[in-house]
Amino acid sequence: xxxxxxxxxxxxxxxxxxxxxxxxxRAVHEALLAEPASDYxxxxxxxxxxxxxxxxxxxxxxxxxxxxxxxxPAVSEAETQSDLVKDLLDGAFNGSTRALxxxxxxxxxxxxxxxxxxxxxxxxxxxxx
Amino acid sequence: xxxxxxxxxxxxxxxxxxxxxxxxxRAVHEALLAEPASDYxxxxxxxxxxxxxxxxxxxxxxxxxxxxxxxxPAVSEAETQSDLVKDLLDGAFNGSTRALxxxxxxxxxxxxxxxxxxxxxxxxxxxxx
DNA sequence: TGCGTGCTACGAAAGTGTTCGTATCTTAGT
DNA sequence: ACTAAGATACGAACACTTTCGTAGCACGCA
Numbered sequence: 001x002x003x004x005x006x007x008x009x010x011x012x013x014x015x016x017x018x019x020x021x022x023x024x025x026r027a028v029h030e031a032l033l034a035e036p037a038s039d040y041x042x043x044x045x046x047x048x049x050x051x052x053x054x055x056x057x058x059x060x061x062x063x064x065x066x067x068x069x070x071x072x073p074a075v076s077e078a079e080t081q082s083d084l085v086k087d088l089l090d091g092a093f094n095g096s097t098r099a100l101x102x103x104x105x106x107x108x109x110x111x112x113x114x115x116x117x118x119x120x121x122x123x124x125x126x127x128x129x
Numbered sequence: 130x131x132x133x134x135x136x137x138x139x140x141x142x143x144x145x146x147x148x149x150x151x152x153x154x155r156a157v158h159e160a161l162l163a164e165p166a167s168d169y170x171x172x173x174x175x176x177x178x179x180x181x182x183x184x185x186x187x188x189x190x191x192x193x194x195x196x197x198x199x200x201x202p203a204v205s206e207a208e209t210q211s212d213l214v215k216d217l218l219d220g221a222f223n224g225s226t227r228a229l230x231x232x233x234x235x236x237x238x239x240x241x242x243x244x245x246x247x248x249x250x251x252x253x254x255x256x257x258x
Numbered sequence: 259t260g261c262g263t264g265c266t267a268c269g270a271a272a273g274t275g276t277t278c279g280t281a282t283c284t285t286a287g288t
Numbered sequence: 289a290c291t292a293a294g295a296t297a298c299g300a301a302c303a304c305t306t307t308c309g310t311a312g313c314a315c316g317c318a
Contacts, residue, residue: 008306009307011221015223025265042308043308045266045267045309049268049307050305052268053305053306067264067266068264068266081221081228081229081232085233086236088213089233091140091141091213092206094144097233098246098247098250099210101230101247104229104233105230107214107218112255115251118231119252121230122234122244122247122251126245126248136274136276139275154295154296175276177297178276178278181296181298182275196284196294197294
């Protein structure tokens, strides 16, 4: 079974695991509560339940040697990003990478510095192959 | 109330409306069935129900002058694309446009021709502002 | 041993999305 | 006027996601 697309809540947990590395449920829960931008309010057992569901789905694996299980991602960030980009590409951009990039660059969060970086990136891609 | 993010099924319908312009339920249904890539199998009343829901959400508007109602999008494709890109940016790319663009460019569907187009696009953006 | 603390397991509720069956309405044709 | 075709309206079922309450287990310590 291929790794299915994570839901919003699952993605929030994966973000924590990608950033922090292997973590206990408590560590994940506290990291989520500590996130500045998102006003996460879910309780401890919610995070536990989600991790158990994600384990069944193959999104995380779990070391049960100690009493407090240690979870780590079973899917890479890059792989997940690719899956989500592909979905968005097919679902809202008729498969056109160009259209997606154009739209991304027109977002207010794309700064001039980022534009320069992205141009260099593309020049490298063109050179490299 | 701001236009909420359309679901997968709603997006498929919006795609048809954006492409075809104002359409009856039947026209939308047949267009969905005729789509080559996606194996759409939902029945007529499903599409009808979805359009009614989308009307309540403000995603489409509906001309009820004739017996066969004519639906048209109430949200623009560009606006919807921006909303979805913003969600993906925040959800899976830590807000980094650069990371999203890099990932998009590394997709197999990004052809050399597209790379050239995108580079030109960025150069214009840099020149223009 | 008995208790408090922290952990996992699990059932269940609430919300949402998707699907369809059925009932009802409108219109055109005979 | 009656019927058949095609349209809308709507309830309800089903699946999935997210949430939490509660039960039960393991460990350290007085």
